[in-house]
Amino acid sequence: MSDEKIVNGNHYEALREKRFNMYNAKVSVVLGAQWGDEGKGKVVDMLASNVDIVCRCQGGNNAGHTVVANGTEFDFHLLPSGIINEKCISVIGNGVVIHLPGLFDEIAKNEAKGLAKWENRLLISDRAHLVFDFHQQVDGLQEAEKGKKSLGTTKKGIGPAYSSKASRNGIRVGELLGDFNLFEEKFRSLVANYKRLFPGIEIDEEAELQRYKDYAEKLRPFVKDTICFLHTALRQDKTVLVEGANAAMLDIDFGTYPYVTSSNCSIGGVLTGLGLPPQAIGEVIGVVKAYTTRVGDGPFPTEQLNEIGDLLQTKGAEFGVTTKRKRRCGWLDLALLKYTSLVNGYTSIALTKLDILDTLKEINIGVAYKLNGKILDHFPGSISDLEKIEVEYVTLPGWESVTAKTRKFSDLPKNAQEYVRFIENELGIPVKWVGVGKGRESIVNIHQ
Structure with missing residues (x-):
């Protein structure tokens, strides 16, 4: 009996060691340590030359990261700053909220500045939530209602989009690419909800639905299960760099609430925004x-x-x-x-x-x-x-x-x-x- 316990004990330890070594802390994280604008984009750009994958884990196009490469200044809001590195895969994770018009506009502007060969290097999570134009309208209306007590948001619709997510009536990227009839049903329901809450809001539902039908086809080549992708990459000893957006003092739990953003932009948001376990995290760089x-x-x-x-x-x-x-x-x-x-x-x-x-x-x-x-x-x-x-x-x-x-x-x-x-x-x-x-x-x- 005692021999059996030893065998089982060794077996347990071997499995535990194997599980731990599966990750071996291959993920490095870059986080803003103050109220944002610390220069995270530049640091990510520097480190991206030595990694295989760069990820965004939370926030939306309320973030703004500047990278200067060969004298050219690139501005990134949704795209990970590592996308400049042509050897690097860029991942927009499930924790990010994505305004598709803003994303494609950002791509076009940076292409005009020299961003090249990005099409085969951008992956977008099918679980990421969508920010619609009416979320941005609502953001502005809510700020106006507060008057002198406004929070000073970017009016990019980030808070309302996360509110939709938390209220369980948000719409994910994967739903846009699935049965469009189901997407339309959810879209109209979400619009009806906002019209009840904000009677003055103006939304051309038919035009928006047609626009998103077109976006679905533009988006389709980039969308996949990024959780599975990242875990497979880590098992293959790939190195991953995570680019935090916003900063610690804007974190919805740990920042100067209510003058904060609507996501966890501290280390916890890295785990939930990409589907990573804690033991995968190695270096945490505070900018x-x-x-x-x-x-x-x-x-x-x-x-x-x-x-x-x-x-x-x-x-x-x-x-x-x-x-x-x-x-x-x-x-x-x-x-x-x-x-x-x-x-x-x-x-x-x-x-x-x-x-x-x-x-x-x-x-x-x-x-x-x-x-x-x-x-x-x-x-x-x-x-x-x-x-x-x-x-x-x-x-x-x-x-x-x-x-x-x-x-x-x-x-x-x-x-x-x-x-x-x-x-x-x-x-x-x-x-x-x-x-x-x-x-x-x-x-x-x-x-x-």
Whole structure:
């Protein structure tokens, strides 16, 4: 009997080991660590040259990722930034909500800039939900209803589309490609629901149905079960890179609610948005801008409504890729980054736009929050508390010299190196890359 137990025990351990090694942490993840616009697209573009597959896992065309390749600036909203790499497969996962007119318009615009050979490298999940034009109308109407209490959404229909998904009357990509009569039935039911809720909404149902019949045929070559595709790829030792959209502080659960997006843009959204198990995740790269920005309304503890904020906004060309709105600007906030690191478990950091600080004589870094005179040991979950906090700053000397042409960390000015090391030591996370310009060539690998 004891021998049988040993045999069974060994069998169990062997199966467990085999199952664990099936994944062997082949998936790397790039996540925004602040309120978005950190430069994730550039980091993904850099890393995509060494991976087989790049995936988007959540959000929609409310995201805006800029990549500069060979002097050409590409803007991606739904397409994974890795699509520039002609050796790489790009996957739009089940957690993404897709506005088809926006997707095909984005493809056309980037083709005109030189995007080539993408047709055989784009896969779209049959489980991804569709964003319709009326979702975008509803987004605008809901924002208008809030008046001065609006959330500052992109009005891309993302929230209403996720609401349809959660209400179980949303429509998936696979349903568009199936029996069109069933798609039409669901479409008319969804339209009727919105007309009841928003009597003034204008929807030409017949024209939309014809348009989507045409879209179905354009879309068909790219659609498949991406969950099965990814798991097969991982078993074949393929490497996968996940491009998070939006950012941790815009996460619907962990962000500054309600001034957030409508999806989980933290590590959990990677798993549910692609159908991956936790053991498949290896490196989690937090992308951190060397200062802090946010678009739209909501609390912003280190915001600088002064000449510093103006300088960062102007020198950093801080305009939203999607909305074209000015970004609010302020000092780097390490209390915020410690919080998002708790949620996401960053294994390394890519620090971007260090060059924007080149002209400053002194640089402040927020290191802690005070509420009612007491240092907080956590990030406030209440907006009212967050609006009352005081930020404790540490002041570091600036470097007052140009860093844009630097390609080795050791060649950065001493004070710039100290700035990076201070961030690294305070967070307890290695800074692996430092960005000092727009192009992919301007990312300095600290460990080279």
